[in-house]
Amino acid sequence: MPSVQSSPEVVRQIKSDLNKTTRELRxxxxxxxxxxxSSSEWNDAQGEQYRELMRRIARLIESPIDTLQVxxxxxxxxxxxxxxxxxxxx
Numbered sequence: 001m002p003s004v005q006s007s008p009e010v011v012r013q014i015k016s017d018l019n020k021t022t023r024e025l026r027x028x029x030x031x032x033x034x035x036x037x038s039s040s041e042w043n044d045a046q047g048e049q050y051r052e053l054m055r056r057i058a059r060l061i062e063s064p065i066d067t068l069q070v071x072x073x074x075x076x077x078x079x080x081x082x083x084x085x086x087x088x089x090x
Contacts, residue, residue, distance in 0.1 A: 008086070011079040018068045018075070025061050025068075032058040 036054050039047060 006082060008079040008082040011075050011082060015072050015075040015079070018072055022065055022068045025065055029058045029061045032061065 032054050036051055036058075039050055039054075042048075042050065
């Protein structure tokens with residue numbers, strides 16, 4: 001059975017990637033919210049449909065952010081455990 005190989009560096013790179021993804025998701029949500037504000041003058045049914053759709057998209061984009069933030073300290077703890085495991089000499 002093949003073993004899973006990991007290193008603290010790989011885990012920390014994943015953590016960094018998650019942090020970058022979180023920033024990108026926030027930026028996307030902010031852009032959508034800006035688009036919402038710019039459409040506030042559209043007072044017809046299509047304007048309201050547009051705003052509702054953009055609100056839903058913004059919520060969907062923001063929803064994984066908490067999960068990604070919770071994962072980051074856990075990944076650091078895993079990296080520290082791998083650091084400690086790598087320093088053990090048999």
